[in-house]
């Protein structure tokens with residue numbers, strides 16, 4: 001089975017981790033700050049705070065912004081559940097704004113429609129790796145005095161106009177899960193230019209305690225103060241050594257992801273019944289996912305049939321995502337129901353994510369294209385088949 005995504009780990013990575021395992025610091029050692037600095041440098045942000053997952057990064061962002069009971073935060077439904085869950089962790093209420101039909105990115109017009117006196121923040125999700133329309137979102141954020149957060153878990157290495165992802169919103173959250181651009185096993189990062197928010201998140205990841213054990217050891221002191229209710233969201237030193245080693249390879253992996261995308265684009269331009277998402281002209285796409293929309297009018301079947309046919313032929317397709325508001329938790333807790341975000345709901349019925357990861361061989365890419373072609377042709381009506 002060719003999976004939809006997977007990590008690339010080489011001997012360099014293994015050596016980097018091994019070196020830390022032989023050192024004095026397994027957790028909260030020198031590699032944390034080193035990784036944070038390298039990451040902040042890569043994305044052009046002043047501060048980076050490393051945490052134990054992308055979910056912890058989003059939670060830290062909501063904490064830093066003081067999201068609490070009675071506050072509303074606007075999010076798109078076309079995302080992983082963690083984007084909305086982080087609001088609920090803080091006692092806030094997620095408000096879903098629908099997406100643009102051709103990019104499946106949060107639609108700024110829908111965001112403005114959802115603003116109320118309770119709105120405190122907007123979380124934009126750079127779905128599949130394409131940055132959202134940050135100029136339009138900042139205009140709304142400034143007009144209503146709400147914070148703009150980027151869930152950039154898909155878009156490391158992307159750009160919007162002349163600015164890199166990681167420096168586009170007030171707070172920018174990343175994940176280092178193995179399917180993402182770089183991995184630390186589990187891990188995450190938040191970038192910002194605001195020193196106070198960065199400090200709040202550093203405290204938050206360490207139980208709300210204002211100093212870490214290395215600082216106390218250096219100062220020869222036992223004293224510490226807990227000023228907030230934080231969590232243990234620390235990342236380990238050996239994970240950060242892996243992150244540093246992976247970050248060095250990110251540029252070449254981004255090129256590979258682009259090449260895979262170009263091969264798919266060229267092949268699917270000629271095919272009927274299948275349609276890639278639109279990419280805007282003012283962005284550099286980071287190509288985390290390759291999502292296609294099936295044309296259910298031309299294909300005389302359901303998405304499920306095509307999904308299963310591709311799986312049984314060894315193509316590890318996936319679906320990103322089930323709209324978050326349709327999950328039982330959101331229906332039960334917040335009374336959400338189908339019809340709330342019709343564009344996301346309709347898109348969900350016809351999307352499939354194809355394999356894309358740097359270790360894919362040319363044979364893998366050809367196998368995916370050939371199999372898609374064969375499976376799609378099997379279900380096309382005869383009219384459309386003649387064009388395919």
Ligand SMILES: *Cc1c(COP(=O)(O)O)cnc(C)c1O
Nearest residue numbers: 053054055080082153175176177
């Ligand atoms: C992966 C992901 C997350 C969560 O990251 P974890 O590291 O798995 O906690 C959040 N949002 C989006 C859009 C993601 O893709």
